[in-house]
Amino acid sequence: MYNMVEINFIINGSKMTKRIKPSTLLVDFIRDDLKLKGTKVGCMEGECGACTIIIDGTAINSCMYLAININGKNVTTIEGLGTVEKPLDLVQEKMIAHGAIQCGFCTSGVVMTTKAFSEKCKNEDKIPTRDEVKKSLEGHLCRCTGYIKIIDAAEAVYKKQ
Amino acid sequence: MLDFDVISPKTSHELFEVISNSQDKNYRFGAGYTDLINDLNNNLQQNLTVINLAKLNDNNFKAININENGVQIGALVTATQLLENNIIQNNYPVLWEATNSVASGQIRASATIGGNVCQASPSGDMSCALVALKAVCEIIDSKGNIREENISDFFRGVKKTSLKKNEILRSIFVPINISKNIKSGYIKVGTRNSMEIAIASIAYHFQKDEQNNVIDAGYAIGAVAPTIVFTKDACDFILGKNINSLNETDVKQFANLIKKYAKPISDIRASAWYREEVLINLSETILK
Numbered sequence: 001m002y003n004m005v006e007i008n009f010i011i012n013g014s015k016m017t018k019r020i021k022p023s024t025l026l027v028d029f030i031r032d033d034l035k036l037k038g039t040k041v042g043c044m045e046g047e048c049g050a051c052t053i054i055i056d057g058t059a060i061n062s063c064m065y066l067a068i069n070i071n072g073k074n075v076t077t078i079e080g081l082g083t084v085e086k087p088l089d090l091v092q093e094k095m096i097a098h099g100a101i102q103c104g105f106c107t108s109g110v111v112m113t114t115k116a117f118s119e120k121c122k123n124e125d126k127i128p129t130r131d132e133v134k135k136s137l138e139g140h141l142c143r144c145t146g147y148i149k150i151i152d153a154a155e156a157v158y159k160k161q
Numbered sequence: 162m163l164d165f166d167v168i169s170p171k172t173s174h175e176l177f178e179v180i181s182n183s184q185d186k187n188y189r190f191g192a193g194y195t196d197l198i199n200d201l202n203n204n205l206q207q208n209l210t211v212i213n214l215a216k217l218n219d220n221n222f223k224a225i226n227i228n229e230n231g232v233q234i235g236a237l238v239t240a241t242q243l244l245e246n247n248i249i250q251n252n253y254p255v256l257w258e259a260t261n262s263v264a265s266g267q268i269r270a271s272a273t274i275g276g277n278v279c280q281a282s283p284s285g286d287m288s289c290a291l292v293a294l295k296a297v298c299e300i301i302d303s304k305g306n307i308r309e310e311n312i313s314d315f316f317r318g319v320k321k322t323s324l325k326k327n328e329i330l331r332s333i334f335v336p337i338n339i340s341k342n343i344k345s346g347y348i349k350v351g352t353r354n355s356m357e358i359a360i361a362s363i364a365y366h367f368q369k370d371e372q373n374n375v376i377d378a379g380y381a382i383g384a385v386a387p388t389i390v391f392t393k394d395a396c397d398f399i400l401g402k403n404i405n406s407l408n409e410t411d412v413k414q415f416a417n418l419i420k421k422y423a424k425p426i427s428d429i430r431a432s433a434w435y436r437e438e439v440l441i442n443l444s445e446t447i448l449k
């Protein structure tokens with residue numbers, strides 16, 4: 001057993017300090033220590049995107065990231081966007097409006113990627129083309145929808161904001 | 162379950178000290194972790210220490226610096242950072258396109274150029290572009306000694322490099338273009354469009370004079386041999402020729418010279434025969 005490491009970070013707006021095993025993967029830390037189960041474990045190889053979360057504005061795969069490297073950073077998971085009690089985030093609203101969800105397993109990842117990309121586009125004051133929208137979603141696998149509705153939903157986000 | 166210790170040096174000084182003190186240990190460097198975690202998951206190790214480069218605060222490792230001779234790219238520069246750099250996009254389209262073809266946005270945000278090079282995969286996209294660009298690896302040891310090596314020599318086999326145990330890749334140097342008139346790009350063929358590991362790829366960077374005669378040629382092939390290969394004979398052949406008006410025989414001859422360097426294997430993604438066909442067709446297409 002190796003020495004535990006202390007990390008300080010912000011999760012969904014709240015400051016937090018934890019002690020963890022140095023080799024803990026971020027996805028396991030989020031689900032098992034923080035008990036935030038909205039982030040999904042899919043392939044654990046960086047292929048499927050189900051574990052996507054946002055760190056300092058950038059979408060990354062939490063299965064390919066050491067939890068200790070969030071020290072000093074700002075982490076957002078799907079729970080940090082909207083819930084049924086709080087108003088939904090625009091991305092979530094559009095996903096629902098376009099019927100872009102079936103089983104829901106890939107959904108939190110897709111939402112996080114679209115959220116990060118939409119913030120980036122907003123800052124650059126640009127509306128991405130459909131091809132750019134597709135490219136932005138290349139790191140996600142969805143076995144239900146056939147992607148069209150997901151891409152439609154994402155496009156609707158960029159047009160609205 | 163992954164189980165290893167992690168040391169996170171913050172300065173070069175701390176890094177060298179950690180490397181020195183770890184010479185009798187089993188250790189790996191971790192940069193963006195997009196290769197390392199898969200490697201470790203597939204091959205669980207005991208008593209492993211990961212030297213975590215993610216907290217290192219040293220611009221020699223982290224920045225893209227431009228000088229009169231070329232561009233020095235820190236090993237820890239991520240794919241996303243490269244894509245956002247206008248100098249790279251305008252002067253080295255081959256590197257920009259190769260980087261844009263790596264995995265997905267989430268992976269590109271973490272994946273570093275140094276990790277791509279040190280992984281020494283025959284299908285490494287950024288690496289393939291760097292071979293065509295005749296890039297030079299800047300390697301530093303735990304005493305601070307620096308050595309430079311052409312990237313083609315740095316690759317020694319599948320997942321093998323010339324790095325010694327007490328060495329680390331600090332940066333990669335790409336020489337400045339001698340002409341503004343360039344023909345440069347990257348083509349990767351896979352089994353689908355997104356998230357694809359190449360079954361064959363070509364990286365080309367031709368510099369031309371005003372009449373379109375080639376004055377400098379860089380051409381590299383990926384995923385068709387144990388390492389990425391610089392196809393020197395094909396490059397020599399095309400030097401001095403007008404690249405916009407090559408005849409059929411020249412194009413065939415060029416492709417044949419490339420074929421010599423290919424030693425493809427058959428695997429689950431493609432047969433050796435198919436890889437070679439793709440390589441030849443791609444090589445001819447870019448000259449037509």
Ligand SMILES: Cc1cc2nc3c(=O)[nH]c(=O)nc-3n(C[C@H](O)[C@H](O)[C@H](O)COP(=O)(O)OP(=O)(O)OC[C@H]3O[C@@H](n4cnc5c(N)ncnc54)[C@H](O)[C@@H]3O)c2cc1C
Nearest residue numbers: 046190192193194195196197264273276277279285286330
């Ligand atoms: C789903 C998926 C898709 C992928 N698709 C592609 C693709 O399309 N094209 C492609 O080229 N790659 C692809 N990759 C591979 C990988 O993302 C790249 O090779 C990436 O550039 C590796 O960088 P990293 O920073 O994550 O490296 P790490 O995983 O941190 O390190 C890789 C290796 O290099 C060593 N290392 C890292 N930095 C240094 C250094 N400075 N000095 C010495 N040694 C060092 C590490 O010890 C390790 O052995 C993919 C990976 C995944 C998981």
